[in-house]
Amino acid sequence: MSKVETMLKQREFRTFLFLILLFVIVGIVNTDFLSLGNIHNVLKSSLLYIVLAIGMTFVLLTGNIDISVGGVLGLSAAVSGIILRDGGSIILAVFIAILIGIIIGLINGLGVTKLKISSFIMTLGMLGILRVIQVIYTDGKWIENLPIAFKQLSQINILGINALAIIVIVAVILIQLFLSNGNKGRYFAAIGDNEDGAILLGIPVKRYKTYSFIISSVCASIAGLIFASQIGFISTTAGLGIEMTVIAATVLGGVSLVGGLGSIVGASIGAIIMTSIISALVFMKVPAFWNDAISGSLLIIIVVTDALLARKSSNQAKKERLNARVIQKEV
Amino acid sequence: MLAKIPKWNLMLGIILIAEIIIFGLINPRFLNITILLNSFNDFIGIAIIAFFVTFVVITGGIDISGGSIIGLTSVVIGILSQVIGINIWVSIILAILVGGLCGLLNGILIAYGRVQAMVITLGGMLLYSGVAIVLVGFSGVSTYEGISGFPQAFTNLAYGKLLGIPHSVLLFFIMFAIAFVLLYWTRYGRYIYLTGINQHAAEYAGIHTRKIIASTYVLSGLSAGVAGVMLTSYLGSARADFGAEYLMPILTVVVLGGTLITGGKGGVVGTALASIIVGFLQIGLQMGGVSTQYIGLATGLLLIISAAFLGISADFKSNIKRIVSPQKNSV
Numbered sequence: 001m002s003k004v005e006t007m008l009k010q011r012e013f014r015t016f017l018f019l020i021l022l023f024v025i026v027g028i029v030n031t032d033f034l035s036l037g038n039i040h041n042v043l044k045s046s047l048l049y050i051v052l053a054i055g056m057t058f059v060l061l062t063g064n065i066d067i068s069v070g071g072v073l074g075l076s077a078a079v080s081g082i083i084l085r086d087g088g089s090i091i092l093a094v095f096i097a098i099l100i101g102i103i104i105g106l107i108n109g110l111g112v113t114k115l116k117i118s119s120f121i122m123t124l125g126m127l128g129i130l131r132v133i134q135v136i137y138t139d140g141k142w143i144e145n146l147p148i149a150f151k152q153l154s155q156i157n158i159l160g161i162n163a164l165a166i167i168v169i170v171a172v173i174l175i176q177l178f179l180s181n182g183n184k185g186r187y188f189a190a191i192g193d194n195e196d197g198a199i200l201l202g203i204p205v206k207r208y209k210t211y212s213f214i215i216s217s218v219c220a221s222i223a224g225l226i227f228a229s230q231i232g233f234i235s236t237t238a239g240l241g242i243e244m245t246v247i248a249a250t251v252l253g254g255v256s257l258v259g260g261l262g263s264i265v266g267a268s269i270g271a272i273i274m275t276s277i278i279s280a281l282v283f284m285k286v287p288a289f290w291n292d293a294i295s296g297s298l299l300i301i302i303v304v305t306d307a308l309l310a311r312k313s314s315n316q317a318k319k320e321r322l323n324a325r326v327i328q329k330e331v
Numbered sequence: 332m333l334a335k336i337p338k339w340n341l342m343l344g345i346i347l348i349a350e351i352i353i354f355g356l357i358n359p360r361f362l363n364i365t366i367l368l369n370s371f372n373d374f375i376g377i378a379i380i381a382f383f384v385t386f387v388v389i390t391g392g393i394d395i396s397g398g399s400i401i402g403l404t405s406v407v408i409g410i411l412s413q414v415i416g417i418n419i420w421v422s423i424i425l426a427i428l429v430g431g432l433c434g435l436l437n438g439i440l441i442a443y444g445r446v447q448a449m450v451i452t453l454g455g456m457l458l459y460s461g462v463a464i465v466l467v468g469f470s471g472v473s474t475y476e477g478i479s480g481f482p483q484a485f486t487n488l489a490y491g492k493l494l495g496i497p498h499s500v501l502l503f504f505i506m507f508a509i510a511f512v513l514l515y516w517t518r519y520g521r522y523i524y525l526t527g528i529n530q531h532a533a534e535y536a537g538i539h540t541r542k543i544i545a546s547t548y549v550l551s552g553l554s555a556g557v558a559g560v561m562l563t564s565y566l567g568s569a570r571a572d573f574g575a576e577y578l579m580p581i582l583t584v585v586v587l588g589g590t591l592i593t594g595g596k597g598g599v600v601g602t603a604l605a606s607i608i609v610g611f612l613q614i615g616l617q618m619g620g621v622s623t624q625y626i627g628l629a630t631g632l633l634l635i636i637s638a639a640f641l642g643i644s645a646d647f648k649s650n651i652k653r654i655v656s657p658q659k660n661s662v
Binding site: 251287 | 444445446450451454455459464579583586631
């Protein structure tokens, strides 16, 4: 019994229940939504957001935010796309994309830790700069004619399941284990929970904050590669506004924007929710112009309800603690 | 006299003068006063929203929904006056009120629901632009063309002149005066600062901090409504995607104006100067023959550099003090 209760108290579990609820409700309206093929499709199209959400969670855990992921995604997709189009090898393209991620993450991290710029401002400015660099680099043109071999990378299936999806899911589980059980993995949440405390414990706070930005940017460049491979071409607006969807997804998954709280699993479920909402609207034959309004109001409703629920339960816990103390004294 | 002006504002003033001189040397046309005054139309929307987002940021919050409220008010004006056929001036007032309502929703959820400002305004951003798209979808107007055919009197709002001064310049100074008086000459302004410095202390001192916080979002929403009216009049049609790219410029101007993103410090004088600096920077670069693509680069760099300067300056000052008067430390 208590096991079920603790499970229900877990934020990730509540989010997961919401995801299932979403599928059941839409499934009642249109049973095709529950077909294995569609679930597989939703999973495939949410991979991009899951990868971005993994990186974002690292940054959010330390109490910072990374708005520049859309820019990193666009730029690394464009650069590696041009390499591939001009006949470069896939390995070189992947290498360059990850290098871009590391460099931009390092700049973001150093700006936040050394220059003491608020992460919101630092990455917002970086986003503006990256967008311009992308437009200049591509001359404002779309990058098309990517090699077929590269496009097929995202289509490989193992036992009927997309290979990329398997890799990402395994990665999510491994990273989650690292974050919750690994010695160094806990540093990220510790920094966000109480920075002064983390310094006193001897955690190299600045270094780990910089790491979090690098991880986030590298995830964004990997997402850029996935984007290029799945879509097959790179428009000048690739990744435009994606950062807001990713932040919304991580928040839906229970990652706190103040830092210290949240998990990769939750963030990934949040990412799947964001994509399945859009897919659900298609299946319910709602016109596409409803997308933003519905995602926005769902985000507000879920976050506010959750905040109210959390406050209620913490008040309840406080009362119980007080009562216990009073009873102890009486005894 | 000079000592009374805050150092950062003085610095901004110097930057502004330097900017005018440099651009004037590059292209003498820049010094043409009519061109400079007419250029206010290009950044008036950013400036008026930024004045009141400054209020929000001083209380320790953030409002990123301003840009999408512009789109919503624009669509509301278009639908009320062109599709339903209400008098244009009544439609304008109703549209501004809609902006205020959006702000009210933000404010209530943030102040009373005690949810992170960033999350709520992010959801709001999706929601308001979503509602605008839904309204356009229902009115049967093409999303790309927008609603046009406004009466001459309405177009005159942006293009008209009073005593030779363009309306946009007048509006800039009127909104600035309102923000200035509210922030510096009233008890309300004092409370905004106190709330931002320490909300708990302000609450104990008998200030209704929640009301103060909620009201700043309402003001920000109303100002976004006014900006929406001006932009619709300036561009001659009502579209849902107006203001979508304003997020970065608004925050750039607020931060460049010297307002601390953590709250408690800042002011609208800096915001006003910064908005003129950024506005002139864009026009100057265009006149100097720099392609519009690079302007994002300039604003992004300006944002990061100014934030770095503001971040370092506190440490820098204490270091200088220590060097200048070392005997105090040795005692």
